[in-house]
Amino acid sequence: MKIIKWKVISSELALTANIFRYVKVKSQSPTNGQIGNFDVVQCMNWVNVIGITKDQKIILIKQYRHGTEEVTVEIPGGAANFNEDPKLGAIRELREETGYTSTNWKHLGRVDANPAFMNNQCDTYLALDCEKTHEQEFDPFEEIEVYLKDVKDLPGMVASGEITHSIVIAALYLYSISSK
């Protein structure tokens, strides 16, 4: 079976929330003509940063997350501003959330948040030779603890369930294959 794109017949903005828009999409299969209604959640694009210090430690953050009502271990990141170069968003999020900066940046990859029903992407950047040069600057309602771990501890932290955020784990995979 050869898969080709469906034809979007109509798209209706059903709701605008704080951080997403809910769009009802009606689309038609080019294969058999069937028409279906699909939920689409539209979000800003996101950026993630693998920040590594000169002594090969990764910069991790702890935050309370309202989706799961848990404190999670993640890497710095957040929503890119509208029309912002994602690299500038990555530089900003690393500095604001952790106080670390770098002059040695590399793009590791772009992934889809969840193509099944979300429209947005997440860019992951690698920042090498990171140094603590600033104080943290929090957005409203942000509370972030910063700490360092040896990069060699990362696989164990994922295997044990200490790191659970799928998009963070995807970023770690991009990092692991880039460093081979």
Place this chain on the structure above:
Amino acid sequence: MKIIKWKVISSELALTANIFRYVKVKSQSPTNGQIGNFDVVQCMNWVNVIGITKDQKIILIKQYRHGTEEVTVEIPGGAANFNEDPKLGAIRELREETGYTSTNWKHLGRVDANPAFMNNQCDTYLALDCEKTHEQEFDPFEEIEVYLKDVKDLPGMVASGEITHSIVIAALYLYSISSK
């Protein structure tokens, strides 16, 4: 800064869509007492399957995805039924989406879809010695192409952007660290 859980003050169901519920949550920081309003998207839990044949090929699928309006390369998976053992969901999704089955299953891990604003988890299972024993059985609106790739090709498929689904890439990371 020590991060502890916020206190949920109220939780209001704002909208029920086909595949998610939108809940408006009001929570209070235990650190400084500030109160904020947060978007939470509630979804069913998901399951993903790394299906490997006896000759070390992984079972991949192509689907049209309504969120990004693109044809994507993924692994078999989907939403678990309500209160379903996720392993049974994984066995079902592998068989229905691909026609492959296995008698050699292992749980690779559980990740959060996106703890920032989603409440659900995704379980990833490894199915070894997979064999094509059934015909595909599609859910309404499903159209799925199945094909096999050498497992050693996976890092290159992620690096090149051929595989872009963050939760699929997270599953591949769980697989890569489990097989070391």
